[in-house]
């Protein structure tokens with residue numbers, strides 16, 4: 001009775017369009033799940049997530065620790081150290097953002113620039129488009145430097161745009177995984193630095209797969225993701241900012257508009273300023289797992305990693321070329337080794353081929369995303385998965401899948 005009176009009051013006040021209420025669910029309504037979760041073993045050769053390294057997965061089962069316990073803080077410090085090597089930086093300010101790549105993207109946009117400042121965004125695929133949206137939400141003035149998906153920016157184009165628009169920030173995505181392009185970053189930092197502009201780079205699908213050198217290339221802010229070339233599960237995302245970016249953050253006149261991504265506060269949890277204070281409970285098991293994945297990655301070493309990704313990229317295209325498939329990205333220098341876009345030939349049913357690969361081999365061959373929907377397949381060759389066993393299976397699946405459709409090259 002009391003419930004009905006309260007409910008009537010609420011309805012009168014708020015006049016909702018409809019109301020869904022199950023106040024008295026009976027035990028008969030409780031769903032009865034199967035005794036065991038159905039999780040098939042799949043080979044994830046799309047743009048991500050990639051298969052996690054078994055050691056990274058096993059790390060998730062380690063005992064829980066408190067988020068401020070010294071053994072856990074030591075694990076966070078190890079993550080920071082490994083990231084200094086992977087990002088090639090001496091910066092004190094490395095950490096893992098709690099969340100997916102998008103969360104780290106948001107941290108990169110929300111902290112260094114202030115409302116009213118201008119950001120120039122390389123917009124040649126879905127990630128640039130999302131950064132435009134994000135930056136707009138944080139009150140930045142957004143200038144989208146548009147190019148068709150499949151193309152990249154030359155240093156001359158970037159320099160001209162920076163000089164014309166005089167932005168406080170320039171965003172570029174190193175590996176545009178919706179289009180399959182690799183943007184040259186080396187050389188851009190000299191342009192932004194000389195023009196009082198911060199360089200912000202997305203390396204979500206490239207860190208650990210292709211060369212990246214934060215300090216040598218004067219990159220001010222960079223973020224990545226766990227589940228692509230680093231072979232960890234999604235949920236903790238590498239991040240770095242340099243001293244120049246930190247000074248800009250510290251001299252802000254306005255508060256960072258997001259509590260969750262405020263790097264003044266997050267940095268204090270990661271020990272950037274000498275102390276340690278609670279901002280949020282870190283995803284403990286994800287951090288164990290990222291720590292382990294980074295250890296494995298660093299054990300192999302950057303040069304061998306880059307060489308292995310390059311070799312698997314070449315092996316993939318040798319096989320695809322032999323069956324008559326072509327890269328979507330015209331300029332060979334702009335092709336991204338980590339996420340490859342393959343043009344769907346005239347008359348071929350792209351989704352049917354992906355379904356064939358999944359059905360026969362439990363193998364993921366992804367379709368396009370954003371501007372490439374319906375035009376391409378996407379094949380990720382990243383981290384633990386960048387192995388001839390997987391690459392050759394992809395080629396086999398394409399060959400058989402095309403034959404099943406009666407395609408002749």
Ligand SMILES: *Cc1c(COP(=O)(O)O)cnc(C)c1O
Pocket residue numbers: 047048100101102103127173175176177202203204205225234
């Ligand atoms: C996958 C990806 C992201 C997004 O990462 P999530 O973990 O899905 O949030 C961002 N940028 C690039 C280049 C990516 O490939």
